[in-house]
Amino acid sequence: MNRLLIFGLGYTGAAIAEQARAAGFAIFATSRSGAPGCIPFDAADAEIGAATHILCTVAPDESGDPALHRYRIAAPSLKWIGYLSSTVVYGNRDGGWVDEDTPPAPTQARGQRRVEAENAWAALPCAVDIFRLAGIYGPGRSAFDDLRTGRARRTIKPGHCFGRIHRDDIADAVVTAMLQDRPSGRRILNLTDDEPSESAAVVTEAAALLGVEPPPPIAFADALPAMSPMARSFWAENRKVACAKTKAALGITWRYPTYREGLRAILVQERADRPV
Secondary structure: OOEEEEEOOOHHHHHHHHHHHHOOOEEEEEEOOOOOOOEEHHHOHHHHHHOOEEEEOOOOEOOEOHHHHHOOOOOOOOOEEEEEEEHHHHOOOOOOEEOOOOOOOOOOHHHHHHHHHHHHHHOOOOEEEEEEEOEEEEOOEOHHHHHHHOOOOEEEOOOOOEOEEEHHHHHHHHHHHHHOOOOOEEEEEEEOOOOOEOHHHHHHHHHHHHOOOOOOEEEHHHHHHHOOHHHHHHHOOOOEEOOHHHHHHHOOOOOOOOHHHHHHHHHHHHHHHOOO
């Protein structure tokens, strides 16, 4: 049986685990928070030794990738490694396009740490898929939640586009990649939807679907002073990320090719899950 070890069973890791289990994988996962059914992060040696597939969803810190810092990844049956990275590795492109063959050029420290972690995982002797993720959204983590809690902002910065990817499309791509028979070596896969869009457009669409007024527009220069350091880092870079080569390599299309389809699906699911 294929045995998948996931370092970090968070929001995205849990969705991947569910789809991988449906595909016949035995699932093992680590957690630093003591999540039910998970292995403590510092006690995964036996699971590493028995794994046929390993997926790391954990972001690097100043010391590097936490899993590689803690463990020597060596397993006699290991066929595949996946690493969830970020499109931040491409840096600022002043609104220009990048694709899977574009060399990384990080302009922030967190982007440089991602590149270093990618290289460290890719040095291991098996098939290694590096998934560069755009902004993740899905049930419980979307513009709907921001609107309902009053956190939504309709920030206007013309020409500044963000890529995003629904959690279920991430899971589809990762499980599809795991099931492919591929030789050793690194492969770059961009997980981003087909329409990079301005943030304000997503908020406006979500408000329309909820039947509420969107928040008033605010110019980027006026919004900047109140932004968190993380928010500022997102707005500091502007690029459009292409994914046609990824979809061709995996033989897939996105369930939610733009934020419009994704938001509608989230709302349908929320209403189906709501008690009568």
